Amino acid sequence: LAKTTQPISMDSYEGQEVNITCSHNNIATNDYITWYQQFPSQGPRFIIQGYKTKVTNEVASLFIPADRKSSTLSLPRVSLSDTAVYYCLVGPMKDSSYKLIFGSGTRLLVRP
Amino acid sequence: GAVVSQHPSWVICKSGTSVKIECRSLDFQATTMFWYRQFPKQSLMLMATSNEGSKATYEQGVEKDKFLINHASLTLSTLTVTSAHPEDSSFYICSARDDGLGTYEQYFGPGTRLTVT
Numbered sequence: 001l002a003k004t005t006q007p008i009s010m011d012s013y014e015g016q017e018v019n020i021t022c023s024h025n026n027i028a029t030n031d032y033i034t035w036y037q038q039f040p041s042q043g044p045r046f047i048i049q050g051y052k053t054k055v056t057n058e059v060a061s062l063f064i065p066a067d068r069k070s071s072t073l074s075l076p077r078v079s080l081s082d083t084a085v086y087y088c089l090v091g092p093m094k095d096s097s098y099k100l101i102f103g104s105g106t107r108l109l110v111r112p
Numbered sequence: 113g114a115v116v117s118q119h120p121s122w123v124i125c126k127s128g129t130s131v132k133i134e135c136r137s138l139d140f141q142a143t144t145m146f147w148y149r150q151f152p153k154q155s156l157m158l159m160a161t162s163n164e165g166s167k168a169t170y171e172q173g174v175e176k177d178k179f180l181i182n183h184a185s186l187t188l189s190t191l192t193v194t195s196a197h198p199e200d201s202s203f204y205i206c207s208a209r210d211d212g213l214g215t216y217e218q219y220f221g222p223g224t225r226l227t228v229t
Contacts, residue, residue, distance in 0.1 A: 043116075043205045043220030044156065087155070096216055099146065100207070102156040 002027045002090040009107040018075040020106050022088030025069050032093040033071045038085045083110045116208045118221035132192045133224045135206030141186035142208035150203040162189040196228040
């Protein structure tokens with residue numbers, strides 16, 4: 001399994017764009033990059049998934065460089081409600097034997 | 113979208129008793145479900161993989177006799193914490209995998225807060 005490294009915590013202010021970078025140097029060819037969001041006392045919620053280049057949905061964008069050794073989750077114009085823990089997971093998501101293993105995540109605090 | 117429920121959302125039990133937590137996939141069938149536990153300020157730790165119609169697969173270090181898993185149908189998995197002790201107090205989260213479209217997306221339940229007194 002690809003090991004991931006992401007900042008332990010980040011601070012931001014309402015209305016700002018937040019970029020959270022995840023390093024995954026030993027990513028494999030079949031691996032996808034997936035980000036989850038977790039609020040206190042709730043289960044994780046899927047945010048976005050990508051394989052290469054850029055993926056965008058109504059919540060976030062995911063930027064993946066050509067070498068795929070890192071990825072950046074971009075949250076545009078954050079609000080207080082975006083305060084949460086964000087997890088970067090890397091693995092063969094399309095493989096039926098794959099199990100989601102969570103790292104330590106990034107604790108994002110959005111201030112007014 | 114796919115919804116996974118857990119029941120109860122919180123439970124308090126006395127030391128030495130057993131408690132059962134249910135995980136249901138409400139609008140899809142899940143051959144495979146997963147059970148996680150999470151301590152305060154920590155990440156989710158995978159405990160076991162629950163397979164419909166067969167025995168669960170436990171992660172290293174997880175006592176299978178203490179955490180009994182039953183996946184009796186394609187929409188229900190249960191986790192029973194037997195002879196609970198205060199150190200078993202934690203947040204238990206299940207997820208269900210939708211194998212229907214071949215994408216193997218996992219959907220998480222809202223979690224169950226267990227407090228053992």
